[in-house]
Amino acid sequence: MAVKGIRGAITIESNTKEAIESGVIELLSQLCEKNNIKAENISHAIFTTTKDIDADFPAKYARLNFGWSEVAMMCFNELDVPDSLKMCIRVLVVINCSQDFEPQFIYLKGASNLRK
Numbered sequence: 818m819a820v821k822g823i824r825g826a827i828t829i830e831s832n833t834k835e836a837i838e839s840g841v842i843e844l845l846s847q848l849c850e851k852n853n854i855k856a857e858n859i860s861h862a863i864f865t866t867t868k869d870i871d872a873d874f875p876a877k878y879a880r881l882n883f884g885w886s887e888v889a890m891m892c893f894n895e896l897d898v899p900d901s902l903k904m905c906i907r908v909l910v911v912i913n914c915s916q917d918f919e920p921q922f923i924y925l926k927g928a929s930n931l932r933k
Contacts, residue, residue: 818913820860823852823920826907828927834873840906841878844925848910849883851921860911861889867905868897875906902927 825848829840841864848854862885864875876890895907905928912918924932 819916819918821912821914821918821920823848823854823910823912823922824908825910825923825925826905826928826931827925828902828904829870829906830904832870832872832904837870837873837875837906838878838882841875842882844906844908844923845879845883847925848908848923851923852912854910854912856884856888858912858914859885859888860913861891862911863909864890864892865895865907866892867895867901867903869903870906875908902931 825844827840827844829836862876862879864879866875874892876892879885879888879890895901895905907928922932
């Protein structure tokens with residue numbers, strides 16, 4: 818068995834609980850679908866937000882909407898690098914998988930500029 822990380826990011830329009838929830842649901846829906854992620858295969862997940870997002874914890878919406886109640890999750894602030902992307906939620910989901918699993922990273926909305 819191997820352990821691999823799957824990255825994803827999305828930008829949101831406003832610093833509100835509703836925008837954070839909507840962004841996390843959209844991001845994780847695609848990440849889980851494209852990578853066939855099951856909660857029981859997740860080792861842990863790390864969420865980061867840019868400093869302009871502080872209305873709520875992104876991990877809360879993974880727990881509430883995806884059944885990740887037994888997944889260890891943490892939320893952190895991304896480095897505040899000058900001229901970097903604003904209003905961005907990033908995630909690293911670490912899963913237990915087969916050695917030949919090829920993760921598909923997901924970058925949505927303005928975050929698509931992170932991986933050209």
